[in-house]
Amino acid sequence: MKSENQCPVCGKVQLDKVFDVLDFRGSNESFSLLRCNECSFVLTSxxxxxNELGKYYPKSTYVSHNEKPTGVFDRIYFQVQKANLKDKLKKILRHSKTGALLDYGCGSGSFLGFMQQNGWKVEGVELSKEAAEIARKRTDSAIWSPDEFEIQPNKYDVISLWHVLEHLPDFERVVEKLKASLKPGGVLLIAVPNHKSYDAHYFGKNWAAWDVPIHLWHFNREVMMQLAKNWNMNFEETLPMPFDAFYVSMLSAQNKKKKLWFLKGALRGLISNVKAKSNKEASSLIYILKKVV
Ligand SMILES: [Zn+2]
Known part of the structure; x- marks a missing residue:
């Protein structure tokens, strides 16, 4: 285990404890959330x-890597994914009409397959060998492991990371590689949970998107703006992920062991989405960063 004494975003050393959070995925270990006094970045400690991270990923519940979902909850998530894919495409079309796409952390390639059907040239990066193999069969495209992936200079119009950045121990090094692989004017799309959302405040320690310890970092708008500056990229906009509000709220209600967690979670997800329409602090945010031309 590594304990933090320095903020990776701004380098300052004053980190204050927010609270302790349980690993609800099964280890039952407790981890602290530390907030940087200077830039408000939150990190797991x-x-x-x-080499220890793998054991915290319980395979059977890690839905994005599952081709055949098992539990009721996974099955619903799988159905929602279809609608979610259309929503993702719509959001990408705001910035790029078509072209070459790299999905970093592509899982079994459902997003890549969908984008390919819509005329995009797709490639991916995936850590899980089994998931990568499914993605390869599905798209007949290059799917690299993170270790194999090398800079593809100025190749992509869009590079997406759907709930990936918060998992990467070396996220800044990865972004540098990805930035170099974007065409000038290309966009980096980073989707991550937002702990400034209504559902994060409502559920507190039980908020499922803390997801310690596999979520190593916890981003917010101010932090991402700072990072965009560090990376010399233009901060274009943030977009909400309305499906995530429901998913995360239902899981959180389950963590809280609430009766009727399904309904109570759905209600909180709905409230979160309504509030996000005005305050722009959705449960998960998509950050659109553009490579300077
Ligand atoms: Zn900081």
Whole structure:
């Protein structure tokens, strides 16, 4: 385990404890959330070492890597994914009409397959060998492991990371590689949970998107603006992920062991989405960063 004494975003050393959170995925270990006094970045502490991280990913519940979902909850999520894919495409079309797409952390390639059907040239990066193999069969495209992936200079119009950045121990090094692989004017799309959302405040320690310790970092708008500056990229806009509000709220209600968690979670998800329409602090945010031309 690694304990933090320095903020990776701004380098300052004053980190204050927010609270302790349980690993609800099964280890039952407790982890602290630390907030940087200077830039408000929140990080999980201690962080498992790279070689310890794997054991915290319970395979059977990690839905994005599952081709055939099992539990009721997974099955609903799988159905919602279809609608979610259309929503993702719509949001990408705001910035790029078509072209070459790299999905970093592509899982079994459902997003890549969907984009391919819509005329995009697709490639992916995936850590899980089994998921990568499914993605390869599905798209007949290059799917690299993170270690194999090398800079593809100025190749992509869009590079997406759907709920990936918060999992990466070396996220800044990865973004540097990805930025170099974007065409000038290309967009980096980073989707991450937003702990400034209504559902994060409502559920507190039980908020499912803290997801310690596999979520190592917890981003917000101010932090992402700072990072965009550090990376010399233009901060274009943020977009909400309305499906995530429901998913995360239902899981959170389950963590809280609420009766009728399904309904109570759905209600909180709905409230979160309504509030996000005015305050723009959705449960999960998509950050659109553009490579300077
Ligand atoms: Zn900081």
């Amino acid at each position: 201690p962080r498992p070492l790279d």
